[in-house]
Amino acid sequence: MSVEVGIKGRAEGVVSEKNTAQTACSGALPVFGTPFMTALMEKAAWTSIAPYLAPGESTVGTKLDVSHDSASPIGIKVWAESEVTEVDGKRIELKVAAYDEKGMIGHGTHQRFIVTDERFLAKTAKKLEG
Numbered sequence: 001m002s003v004e005v006g007i008k009g010r011a012e013g014v015v016s017e018k019n020t021a022q023t024a025c026s027g028a029l030p031v032f033g034t035p036f037m038t039a040l041m042e043k044a045a046w047t048s049i050a051p052y053l054a055p056g057e058s059t060v061g062t063k064l065d066v067s068h069d070s071a072s073p074i075g076i077k078v079w080a081e082s083e084v085t086e087v088d089g090k091r092i093e094l095k096v097a098a099y100d101e102k103g104m105i106g107h108g109t110h111q112r113f114i115v116t117d118e119r120f121l122a123k124t125a126k127k128l129e130g
Contacts, residue, residue, distance in 0.1 A: 001052045003087050003114070009048025011040050012079035015072050015100075032072035037080070037106050038064055041096040045082040045110050049092060059092065059112040060120070066108030072100040082110065090114040 013019070019036035021027030026035055042061050049059050072078055078100045086093035090113050097107040 003049055003052045003084060003092055005084050005087060007048050007052065007084040009044040009046075009082040010079060011043035011047065012077065013040060015074050015076050015078055017074065020074065029071070030074055032076075032078055032100070032105070034068045034106075037068055037078070037098050038066060040078065040080040041066065041082065041098055041106075041108075041110060044080040045094050045096060045112060048082055049084070049112065053114065056117050057114055058117050058120070059114055061110065061112050063111035064096075064108065066096065066106055066110075068098075068106040070100070070103070070105040072105055076100045076102075078105070085109075 015032045017023065019033055020030045021033035022030055024033035024035040026033050046059050078098065080096060080098045082094045082096045084092060084094050092112045092114070094110045094112070096110045098105050
């Protein structure tokens with residue numbers, strides 16, 4: 001299998017005190033925090049791609065360009081959707097959007113790269129060396 005244009009993903013949750021702007025230190029109000037919205041978008045993206053990768057491969061997010069257009073209060077259901085729009089070798093482009101029960105709350109684009117787990121982690125570990 002391989003990653004192809006059109007693959008869609010979805011991730012969902014409920015706004016709670018654990019994912020507010022206050023908790024993320026990204027604002028002072030008790031509403032769904034932008035860092036948590038973008039994390040939900042990334043989850044929708046990577047989990048949709050994962051089944052199409054070879055064993056020992058993963059994807060890493062390298063770019064996220066989104067707007068957060070509407071606040072979501074504690075207690076409301078939120079979800080993110082993703083769709084692969086371009087595959088260029090190991091680079092994958094997706095469109096992403098987030099919603100709450102009242103409509104779209106954010107949207108944008110996301111880029112991920114396919115990596116070999118072992119090689120990626122070995123390269124990362126070198127940062128700890130002398």
